[in-house]
Amino acid sequence: MFSSTIQVSVFVFVTALIGFLTYLSCRGQNRSSQNQNREYFLAGGGLAWYFVAGSITLTNLSTDQLVGMNGNQMALLALWEFSAVVGLFVLAKVFLPVYYKFKCTTTTELLEQRYHDKHIRAVISALFFLGSALIFCPAVIYSGSLFMQSMFGVDLPLMYIAVTFVVVGALYAIFGGLRAVAVSDTYSGVLLLTMAVLVVILALQAIDYNFDGIPVERLTLIGDNDSPIPWHTLLTGMIFIQMFYWGTNQVITQRAMAAPSLKEAQKGVFAAAGIRLLIVPAIIVIPGIVSYKLFGDIGDSAYGKIVATVLPDWLSGVFAAAMAAAVLTTFNSNLNSATALYVCDIHESYVNKTPNVPKLSGYVTVLLCLVSLALIPVYQQADSIINLIQQLYGLLSMPILSVFIVGLLFRNVHANAAIGSVLFGVALYSAMSFEFSPMYAPFGLHYIHLMFVTLIACVSFALISNKVIFNQKAEFSLALYKEEEAK
Template identity: 80%
Template sequence: MTSQTIQIGVFLFVTILIGLLTYLHCRGKGDRKSNQNKEYFLAGGGLAWYFVAGSITLTNLSTDQLVGMNGNQMALLALWELSAVVGLIVLAKVFLPVYYRYECTTTTELLEMRYNNKHIRAIISLLFFLGSALIFCPAVIYSGSLFMKNMFNVEIPLMTIAAAFAIVGAMYAVFGGLRAVAVSDTYSGVLLLAMAILVVFLALNAIDYDFSGIPQERLTLIGDNDSPIPWHTLLTGMIFIQMFYWGTNQVITQRAMAAPNIGEAQKGVFAAAGIRLLIVPAIIVIPGIVSYKLYGDIGDAAYGTIVFDLLPDWLRGIFAAAMAAAVLTTFNSNLNSATALYVCDVHESYINDNPNVPVLSGFVTILITVLSLILVQVYAQAESIINLIQQLYGLLSMPILSVFILGLVFKNVHAHAGIFSVIFGVALYALLSFEGSPIHAPFGLHFIHLMFITLISCVSLSLLLNWLVYKQVPVFTLAALKGPEPS
C-alpha cells in the first residue's frame, strides 16, 4: 500500500466520521416550521457555550490563516491574533449584551432599530454579503485547495480541488443550517488545534529549537515601517479592525447570538478568547518561521510543505482531514451568514416577508458558491493571501463600523447621513489604499493607518451632514448599551 493511499484513506475516514458525528448530534433537533429564521440561522437558540467557542474559533481559523499567516514566515503576524483577544472581549462585554437586549437575528437588525430605517440595514447587509461572497468565500476555497495540493503533492488541478470543497461546504450550509455548521466546527476544531500544536513541536524539533540564521526581522514582534505590521499601527487602526471583525461581523457574532442566553454566549466568547491567546499565535507563525530556515522564502507554500515533510503518512491523512474540515466550516459559515443577511434584511423587507427560508437559502448559497469558484483564479495571483484579504476587507470594515458607532453612542442621527458616509468611506479607502490612485498611500502611510483615517472621516462626515443638511443635532448618549428605548 503506497503512502499516498494511506493518507487518502485516513483522510476520507476522519472526514466521514466528523460528518457522521455532526449528523447524529443534530438529528431530530429543532422545528423549522415554528420559527424558520431562528432555527436555520440561530440554531434555535440552542448552542451551548462550547459549541459557540468552537464555532467562533474554527470559523476564523482556517487555511487563509494557517496558510496565509505562516506564508509570511515571520513572528509579526501573531499580533493579529493577540489583538483579536481585545476584539473578543469587546464582543462579549459591549456588543453581545446589546444584540440580546434587542433580540437581533442579524447584527444589522440593530441598525434598523437605532436609526428607525430599514434601508440602512439593507445597505450594510449587502456590503457584508459582498464581503463574504467576493472576499472570504473564494479566499478560503483557494487557500484550502492550495494547501491540499502541496500537502498531498498531487497533480490534480487546483480548480478541481476547489470545486470539491465548494460543493461539500454548500451542502452543509443548505441542509444543516447554523446548528450543523457550529457542531461540525467544534468537532473539527478540537482535531485541528491538536494537529496544529503537534506540527509546532515537530517543526521546532526539526531545527533543534535553534533559530540561528533566521533574520531578526522575521523573529521580532516590533515591526518597522517596512514590515507587514508596523508597531505604530497598533495605536491607530488595529483595535478598530478587531472591533469590527469580532463585534459587528455577522459571520462571527451569529454564533454567539445562537446561545440560549447572554451568559452562555459570553462564556463561549471568553473561551474562544482564551484559545486565541494561548494557542493560535504559535500555530500561525512558528511553522512558517521554521520553514524559512529549512526551505528559504517560499511564501504561501510554506505550511503545506513543512506538514508534508514532518508528518508520517497516517498523520498526514488526519491533518488533511482537519484542514479540510476547517476549510469547509469557514466556507459554510460565511455561506450561512451571508444567506441570513440577504433573507432577513433584504428579501423579507423588500420582496416577500414570509419566504420558504430553507429553499430561498439554498438558491442564495448556490449563487455564492458559483461566484466563489469563479474568483479562485483571481486569488491565485496574490503575492500574500492574508495581506490581500486584510486590504480588501478594509473597503468595507471601517465605513460599516462608523455606522455602528454612530448608532450606539449617538441619538438623533439621520440614517441618510450614515448611508452617505458609508459610500464615501468605501470610495475614500479605495483611493487611499490601491495603487494607481492619485492619492495612494499619502506620506507612505500603512493601510492600517489608512483604515483609521477612513473611520474618523466617516464618523465626522456623518455628524456634519446630520447637522448641516438634515438639521438634526446629534446627542451623545450610551443609552443604546442599556437596551431598547420605549416606543
C-alpha cells in the same frame, strides 16, 4: 503507492466521522416552522457555550490563516491574534448585550432599531454579503485547495479540488443550517488545533529548537516602518479592525447570538478568547519561521512544505482531514451568514415577508458557490493571500464600523447621513490604498493607519451631514449601555 492509499483512506474516514458525529448531534432537533429564521440561522437559540467557542474559533481559523499567515514567515503576524483577544472581549461586553437586548438575528438588525430605518440595514447587509461573496468565500476555497494539492502532491487541477470543497460545504449550509455548521466546527476544531500544535512541536524538533541564522526582523514582535505590521499601527487602526471583525461581522457574531442566553454566549466568547491567546499565535507563525530556516523565503507554500516534511505518513491523512474540515467550516459559515443577511435583511423587507427560508437559502447558497469558483483565478495571482484579504476588506470594514459607532453612541442621526458616510468611506479608502490613485498612501501611511483615518472621516461625515444636510442635531448618549442587560 501504499503510503498514498493509507493517507487517502485515513482522510476519507476522519472526514466522514466528523460528518457522522455532526449528524448524531443535530438529528431530532426542533425544526419548528413557527420561526424559521431563528431555527435555520440561529440554531433555535440552542448552542451551548462550547459550541459557540468552537464555531467562533474554527470559523476564523482556516487555511487562509494557517497558509496565509505562515506564508509571511515571521513572528510579527502573531500580533493579529493577540489583538483579536481585545476584539473578542469587546464583543462579549459591549456588543452582545445590545444584540441580545434587541433579540437580533443579524447584526444589521441592530442598525434598523437604532436608526429607525430599514434601508440602512439593507445597505450594510449588502456590503457584508459582497464581502463574503467576493472576498472570504473564494479566498478560503482557493487557499484550502492549494494546501491539499501541495500536501498530497496530486496532479489534479486546482479547480477540481475547489469544486469538491464547494459542493460539500454547500450541503452542510443548505441542509443543516447554523446548528450543523457550529457542531461540525467544534468537532473539527478539536482535531485541527491538536494537529496544528503537533506540527509546531515537530517543526521545532526539526531545527533542534535553534533559531540561529534566522534574521532578527523575522523573529521580532516590534515591527519597523517597512514591516507588514509597524508597531505604531497597534495604536490606531488595529484595535478598530478587531472591533469590526469580532463585534459587527455577521459570520462571527451569529454564533454568539445563537446561545440560549447572554451569559452562555459570553462564556463561549471568553473561551474562544482563551484559545486565541494561548494556542493560535504559535500555530500561525512558528511553522512559517521554521520553514524559512529550512527552505528559505517560499511564501504561501511554507505551511504545506513544513507539514509534508515533519509529519509522519501515517498522520498526514489525519492532518489533511483536519485542514479540509477547517476549509469546509469557514466556507459554510460564510455561506450561512451571507444567506442570513440576504434572507432576513433584504428579501423579507423588499420581496416577500414570509419566504420558504430553507428553499430560498438553498438558491442563495448555490449562487455564492458559483461566484466563489469563478473568482479563484483572481486569488491565484495574489503575492500574499492574507495581505490581499486585509486590504480588500478594508474597503468595507471601517465605513461599516462607523455606522455602528454612530448608531450606538448618538441619537437623532438620520439614516441617510450614515449611509452617505459609508459611501464616502469606501471611496476615500479606495483612493488612499490603491496604487493607481493620485491619493495613494498619503504621507506614506500604512494601510492600517489609513483604516483609522477612514473611520474618523466617516464618523465626522455622518455627524456633519446630519447637521448640515438633514438639519438634525446628534445627541451623544451612552444610555443604551446603562439599561438592564438582556437575560
